[in-house]
Amino acid sequence: MAHFAKSRVPRFTAEVHHNPFLPEGGRELHAVVTVTATGGGSTGGRPVPAPAREPGRGVPEPATPEPAVPEAAGPDPGVVLRVRTPLGAEVALLRQVAPAAGDLTGRRSPSGPRAGDYPTGPWGDESRDYHLCLRLPDPGVGREMLAARIAVLLPAPDGAAPRVAAEALVRAVWTDEPAAALRIDRQVAHHTGRAELAQAIQRGLDAAKWGDAVRALAELRRAARLATAPGNGDTAKLLAKVVDGVDTATGTVRQTAEAAEAARDDSPAAPGTRTPPGAIPTNDDDQL
Structure with a gap:
């Protein structure tokens, strides 16, 4: 063998x-x-050395310490x-x-x-x-x-x-398409503590795309409530453009026909994202 x-x-x-x-x-x-x-x-396959840890001053070490960056x-x-x-x-x-x-x-x-x-x-x-x-x-x-x-x-x-x-x-x-910018990548959401918000947004946009206004309204209302948490100011502003009338106190939203129509486009390149000639930097200072 x-x-x-x-x-x-x-x-x-x-x-x-x-x-x-x-x-x-x-x-x-x-x-x-x-x-x-x-x-x-x-x-070369050898074990990665464990990072050195400085004992806490007056603080007992945990029984199972969290892993640290090498x-x-x-x-x-x-x-x-x-x-x-x-x-x-x-x-x-x-x-x-x-x-x-x-x-x-x-x-x-x-x-x-x-x-x-x-x-x-x-x-x-x-x-x-x-x-x-x-x-x-x-x-x-x-x-x-x-x-x-x-x-x-x-x-x-x-x-x-x-x-x-x-x-x-x-x-x-x-x-200039808020629905395209509103989506939060799954990995980014997971590692930034916004998984629940990202899920609500995605479900709301998907429901709007398929014409389910009732579910879209419910999910986007939930997303608006979650977006009132600290650090989500930009997302709350985008939600306000995707839906009509975001009440920051209660998180209630009312879906507009324009937002529903925009959310129907499932193309990776939403309207307004085409790159005109010369949009990508070509001079020596801007090239990577």
């Missing part, structure tokens, strides 16, 4: 989960980046995430959210014009999720932008320059 040894050639993949559509004037884009390593990761060992940063943004854009937040939680924003080191490196420590065969928040310029409705280029850099064993093991792109499209 043939025996096939497990590959020890490190391979990485990177995948971006996000809703690329932003409303008129929208400047903040949230995405979840999933990076997966196989073939031994950066450690730290780089010595001068070796391990696997590095390089995030490059166009002119006028910046990384507001980069945080590992699964399986461990930890903020990487403060670990950034410059690596060229509008690019920063974020060390993530050693990797085995595993998958990690990162919450990326970008602050972008507002180019206007109908414009499209490559908002970020993410590269996974694997250290070279001989001390040479690290190689690019995987890449992923984050794009942004500004639209």
